[in-house]
Amino acid sequence: MIGDTFGWLTDAAHWRSTNFDTGIWDQLLAHIGFCAIALVVAVAIGLPLGLWIGHSGKATWLVTVVNAVRALPTVGVLVLLVVVIAPNFYGRTNAGYLIPTEIVLVLLAVPPILSNAYAGVQNVPPAVRDAAFGMGMTGRQVLARVELPNALPLIFSGFRSATLQVIATATIASYVTLGGLGRFIYDGLAQQDYPQMISGGLLVAALALTTDLLLALVQRYTVSRGLTGRLPRAGRVRTEGADSRSAVLTEELASEGAR
Amino acid sequence: MSTAAAYAVPDLAAHVVQAASSSPWAFFSYFLDNRARTLDWLWAHTWLSVVPVLVGLVLALPLGWLARRYSFVYPPMMSITGVLYTVPSIALFVLIPPLLGLDPLSPLQVPIALSLYSTALLVRVVADGLAAVPQETIQAATAIGFRPVNRFFKVELPIAVPVITAGLRVAIVANVSIVAVAGTIGMTNLGLLFDEGFKLSVDTPYYPPIVLGIVLCVLLALLLDAFVVALDRALTPWRRAVGR
Secondary structure, three states, rough: HHHHHHHHHHHHHOOOOOOOOOOOHHHHHHHHHHHHHHHHHHHHHHHHHHHHHHHOOOOOOHHHHHHHHHHOOOHHHHHHHHHHHHOOOOOOOOHHHHHHHHHHHHHHHHHHHHHHHHHHHHHHHHHHHHHHOOOEEEEEHHHHHHHHHHHHHHHHHHHHHHHHHHHHHHHHHHHHHOOOOOHHHHHHOOOOHHHHHHHHHHHHHHHHHHHHHHHHHHHHHHOOHHHOOOHHHOOOOOOOOHHHHHHHHHHHHHOOOOO | OHEEEEEOOOOHHHHOOOOOOHHHHHHHHHHHHHHHHHHHHHHHHHHHHHHHHHHHHHHHHHHHHHHHHOOHHHHHHHHHHHHHHOHHHHHHHHHHHHHHHHOOOOOOHHHHHHHHHHHHHHHHHHHHHHHHHHHHHHHHHHHOOHHHHHHHHHHHHHHHHHHHHHHHHHHHHHHHHHHHHHHHHOOOOHHHHHHHHHHHHHOOOOOOOHHHHHHHHHHHHHHHHHHHHHHHHOOOHHHHOOOO
């Protein structure tokens, strides 16, 4: 089985698109496309809202509501939306399937982004915030120059888990007839072509792992060195106690929802 | 465990006739007509959500203890579990049979994949939960005369319970949603209701199985979550005694 899978993956014909079949490259691009749209929308919604709720302390109920959305079964909501929306589109468009998929992916990505942005701002030590106000910063400046950089590690962990969930769930888009890497899994299953199905699984896993690695690199070079502890030995300050770590862990845990 | 094929969809034509109807009565009559089958799937869904978390916890306790006890074990263990948790669920479902030499559609792959996820999540939770136990508490326990094994089970583990149950809540709610994904590749659980609804909605929307599936999944997730919260309360009486 492993040899067959290797054979399927290394067959150049499976990588190119033909008149009858879409190849791996094009499905990979389609998969990344679905994910990118959903993530851009989710960040545009979740990040400012989460930062504002954390900064102002208003509307904290929204965080609870958004977190409750995680209990929804993703597949079920996708199928429901497809059944409701798809019949409204006719002809050669896939909008009837694309719109439900993007709605589901955004629904999935907003909770970790929003609640981690909120938790990140909440976890900024009060002394730091007071010092910034004491220096004469306005509320807006404190948010942008103090709270946001301090919240960045948690915001990143939320964004990373949102990205992974979206990559995983975009696979199900193929179940409702769209393209993407899930195509190989569902087609392979239907045709009992198991090497194809397993290759699809491998490709999705590889995409998720690569993306996470890239995001980890971006995080490493954008988060302030004062927070990560990557300072020259002389300037190193011990900041993290065990208690604050477990508080942060609880927030991080909440962001690791369904895969 | 009975498979999907064992059930003929009862009286399919009757459903298609009333397909356009989304009245409460249509949902109710759908459930009545398919009661036995739906309850079977609900049961399969429940044990598929719960058992892997239990397996994960049993595996994670010693691993988390190791990571806490020997600090050089912590970084590699967190990398391995992190990578495991990064692999999308559907990929894991598909990849497990060839890796373990199982049949490609073995019903075992779902509990195995979910157990791996739960273990990956809970190892970190257990290790960090144990790390959050105050040093003074451990010293006090040692001074009273607790031996290491006894101290672990009677002092350190109970104090780590709130962090561990926080992880259990995440794992169990996530599982309910992931199990439904396994339904799309033909595994027996509530996900089959979505599959059926999708297939019956080719011409006109037919909501009952889809809505029923969503409602049952959400109820199951809330119920299991509430159970873990109750467990947490029962295991940590001192938190209420202090009145925090």
